[in-house]
Amino acid sequence: MHMLNGSCHCGNVSIELTLTGAPEHYAPRACDCDFCTKHGASYLSDPNGSLIISVAEQEQLQTYRQGSKIADMLICCTCGDGRATW
Ligand SMILES: [Zn+2]
Numbered sequence: 001m002h003m004l005n006g007s008c009h010c011g012n013v014s015i016e017l018t019l020t021g022a023p024e025h026y027a028p029r030a031c032d033c034d035f036c037t038k039h040g041a042s043y044l045s046d047p048n049g050s051l052i053i054s055v056a057e058q059e060q061l062q063t064y065r066q067g068s069k070i071a072d073m074l075i076c077c078t079c080g081d082g083r084a085t086w
Helices: 034-039
Strands: 002-007 013-019 050-055 061-064 072-076 082-085
Touching: none
Parallel strands: none
Antiparallel strands: 002 013, 013 050, 061 072, 072 082
């Protein structure tokens, strides 16, 4: 298992991603929708991995759905950084 940590720019939203393989063995996919293009988002799948999302100040978190509405986009209202989760 390979653990990666990250956060939005201000640190309000943090993630702990656990992958079953080395990170360099994944090929993240880019989405060409307006939201993902604006936020520079890319995605990967690991059925046996895990993702933990922590939010320090819940009132500074906004969720947003677009398109097929199958994903909740998480946007930090403090720094404007956006991440997505399903
Ligand atoms: Zn933030």
